[in-house]
Structures are given as C-alpha cells and as structure tokens.
Amino acid sequence: MVVALTGDRPTGPLHLGHYVGSLMNRLVMQGDFEQYIMIADIQALTDNFEHPQKVTENVLELIRDYLAVGLDPSKNTFFIQSQIPEIAELTVYYLNLVTVARLERNPTIKTEIQQKGMGESLPAGFLCYPVSQAADITVVQAEAVPVGEDQLPMIEQTNEIVRRFNRIYNTDCLKECRPILSQTTRLVGIDGKSKAGKSLGNAISLSDSPEEIKRKVFSMFTDPDHLKVSDSGKVEGNVVFAYLDAFHASKDEVAELKTHYQKGGLGDTTIKDILNTTLQNLLDPIRGRRAEFKKSDLLDILRTGTNKTKEKASGLIEKVRGVIGLKYY
C-alpha cells in the first residue's frame, strides 16, 4: 500500500470545514492507503510557542475528533509529531539544502506571514516550517499527501529537498511525494467571509452542542436583500445554500429549494430549519461517539501509533546518517 501522510495542528476543535475538506477524504482513503495521521504539535508551536497549553491541551480533543468521525485505529496510524525527534534531526539536515531566499519566496509562507502580521517579528521557526514539513513527510516515507491547493508549494518544496538530498548523497533513500488534491471546494465561514476557520470563530465544530449548532445556523449570512419571504433571494454567496450543497443528502431537493428561493416565497427560516436538521443528523452521532472514548483509550491509541511511527522513523534516520557518513563506531 502507498504511504499517505496527513495531519492537523492541535489548536482547537475540528469543524465542518475540516470534515468536507479533509476528514471525508481520509475516511475514503483508509484501508486503501497506509495512512499516517499526524498531530502536528511542534508545527502548531511555531506560532503558539508562548501559549503551549493551547496546543498541548488540544491533542486529546483532536484524536477524539478523528475517532468520532470514523477514522479507524486499525486502519490508520495516529502519531504525535513531538514524540518523533527524528523529525527535528531531519529538519536540521534539510535546512542546509534550502536557501533563505527560497523559503522567503514560498507563497504559502508569504501569505501566512501577511495574514498573521509578522514581518520584523517573524520567528525563524515559522520561516523554516516548510523544511520541517518536508521532514514530516519523508520521515514516514509518504508518497501521497492529501492537500488543499494552497499547500501545493509545500509539496514542491519537499520534493526539491528530496531530489537535492538524494543527488548530493547519491542515494534513493528519500522518496518524492505527490499531492492528492481535495475534490471539494472550501467551506465558507458562517459569516460568509473567507473560509471557515478555528481562529476566526466562524465555524461549526464537530463537538458543538445541538443548541450551538442551531444558533450558528440561524446566524448564517444569507441574502441581505431578501427581506420578505415573498422576495426573490440570491443563492450565490448565501451561506445556507453553500452548506446545503456540502451536507444535504439530496442534490435534487437542494436544487428545488434554490429555484424556490430565487423565485420568492421561501423564507430564510425555512431553509435554516432544513440545514439545521441536516447538520444535527450529521453531528449527533459524531458527538455521541466523542463522548464514548475514555482518556486512557485515546492515550493507548496515540502511544501505539506513535511507537509504530517511531520505528519507521528510526529506520529512516539510520539510513540518512549512513549516507551522509555520520556513523563513526
């Protein structure tokens, strides 16, 4: 089976954006790929190092989310990044193979630096995180990496490092990887602005209570000009329809609702009621399973997966040290 690597930063609960953007994809992949799922605590620390508990306290919540959506520990390897120090070691080797200028040109990094308003205060760890990602991917010898379009430069950077390493050290011990592009479009935030994001507070979490879900659905941005039920309404940019597109079971029914809404005579309350039912039905069982797992079970699953990853990582690092020549006795 082809090895795949995905993962998330443990900085908050997973939400519906993750569900359509990556979790569903991982559910499809499990069993067909040797799938490693990384809890990226070290990467999360690059911009949360002053508040490490924001990261560390979310590790258990993240594995809980994974299991609750149906990712099966017998078909996936879950591991915690910080517990694989081989990643740090690879990062240090790879840092020599990338120029500062190249890192500064990385479009993903550039965008994030702007978004987070870094600049003069840009931590070296943040600039270097594409290198650390190359280490994440190669440490498990992943050849498939499911990503969003915006992460493609990261894959490119990884493959540049892989090729350079293999050429310089005359080896094939590192493997190039290919991106698996997510089919779904990005889920918009409930405010209709940009994508749903943990930090933006405009997302519906997998762990939200029924009341919270309802509240968020009813606060969704629709069509500001759709004042009376009888008015004709716009479907484009209407968050309720974006979510119905993403989550409603029947495409036909959604199409009918859209026509009705555009014609006039369909109120926001009605479509929000329908969406609320859809989301409650989706999230009810997930929330239920979230509550089932005992902390000790979660820790066992993390320990088992991390140990398995550690074994693979040790094997690779031995090879890497060997080809560089860092074996003396």
Added chain:
Amino acid sequence: MVVALTGDRPTGPLHLGHYVGSLMNRLVMQGDFEQYIMIADIQALTDNFEHPQKVTENVLELIRDYLAVGLDPSKNTFFIQSQIPEIAELTVYYLNLVTVARLERNPTIKTEIQQKGMGESLPAGFLCYPVSQAADITVVQAEAVPVGEDQLPMIEQTNEIVRRFNRIYNTDCLKECRPILSQTTRLVGIDGKSKAGKSLGNAISLSDSPEEIKRKVFSMFTDPDHLKVSDSGKVEGNVVFAYLDAFHASKDEVAELKTHYQKGGLGDTTIKDILNTTLQNLLDPIRGRRAEFKKSDLLDILRTGTNKTKEKASGLIEKVRGVIGLKYY
C-alpha cells in the same frame, strides 16, 4: 565543578593557531572545569553539506589532535555533535524564540556570509547556526564557554534564547553561560595576512612533518625591506617574531633578538632557524603521540564521551519537553 563547552569543526587538522588560541586554554582548564569538547560535525556540514566526507573523515584526526596535545579523556568529555540528536530537537524549539531579523543582524554570521560569498545562496542552516550553537551549549548545561572576541555575539544570542525560554515556560531549566575570553592574541598566518586558517593554507598543522614545518617557517613573511643582514629590520608585522612571541620559551631572549634585528646584523635565516628549532621541539612530541593512538582507542574514547553526553542531554530534553508540556502519556 562548572561545566564548560568548547569544540571544533572537523574540517582539517588543527594548527598552531588553535594551539595558542584554544587548546592551551583547554589544557589549563582541564581538571578545574567539567569540560565538554565537542566535535562539531553537524555545524561543519552547514557549509560542507555537499562534501560530507571532508567532515566525517576528519573526526578521528581531530580527537587524535586533542589527545596528542595532552587533553586527558579522564578529565574531559569528548563527544560527536551528530550523535546527540537532542541538539537538533532543542534547535527546533529555539528557532521559535529567535526572529529571522535578529539572526540576520548577528555580526558573526554577517561577517562569515561576506567571507564565504553567500548572499542569495545562503542556506537556511547557515543562518540558523547560532541557534544550533545555543542548543550545543545548553544541552550540556554549560555555564562557561571559552571563545574568541569574534564569538561574543554567539554567547549573547544563546543567553537571549535561554532567558526567553525560561521566561515563557516559567522555568529555570536552561542555564545562562558566560564567555571565557582567550588571553592570547590571534596567531597570524605564515603569509602575514589575516589569521592562520585551515582553509587559507597559511597555517602550521600540529601533524605537519618536520620538513613541512621547516619549509613553512622559511617561507614566512618577514620584513620585505630587510634585504641584507646588516640592514635594520622591522619587528612589527614580521611573522617570525609573532611566532617567537607566541612559542619561544624565553621572553628575554626574544626581546634581545628583536633589538638586534632592529639594529641590523641579524639575518632572517638566523631567526628562522631559531623559530624552526622552537617549533620542532614543541611539535615533535605531539606528532609522536599522534602516532601512538590506535583507531580503536580513539573510537572508544569518542563512544564513552558521547554516551556520557547523551545521558546528560536526555535528562535536559526531558525537562524541556516537560515545561513546554510535550508529555502526553
């Protein structure tokens, strides 16, 4: 005993510049300090990563030089940087605590970037090496670091990281260090230009043959205007006198020679003969001891020291992970 850390990059044989600049100092310190001596192969790779054998092949020569000058394995801990992956792990944590702007302002790095003609091609690993040095120093909890004046910014950078780490994670697990400034002035190269350097080919190695030493002494830059023995000669900028100052046993005799040379009547051949004798006497026993050590003994000494360092490093990394909160099970 106070822990001290020093070390060298294994990129070529040690020479007389190292002898007066650092080895003599380490000889004085041994026994009075818990002295760790690091063979900095990872750091050497930051600008030799394309030719790792230039680094790895010199590791045994370096420990041979250390022992030959009289550094005692029962009083010092010799270790190989690459065999302590905890250093890479610390480096990754520390990278978050330093801004790119701060690294670019580091005077030592700035100078070296200029000297090596990097620029657009500056590898990230090279820019980050002050951070990696902070990891070297703190991983053994060194509180004293013998350095040359030009390395003071590195100590400052390390202490900035230490203070920031301790403050953010509310701990005292990292220790600040103080520089121990070398008393001696830098040894000039035999060409009279800049300092003696491995890469400049203007140094007398501890392992040079008697013939090689003699050849180098007799090719030393003296006073270009001192054409006849009877001419008065200049002592300033005269390499032979610089070396006599550094290595001749009798200050008085050197003072007399200087006066005579300045007055006229003392030939370059005569002072070179005297210096040659001085250096042959110094280096003969060192070269003899170099030949005595079997490879297996050297490897044993490296293994023992590295294992001891590894134990110390593991203890520290446990503490560091603990204060950040990276312990989950």
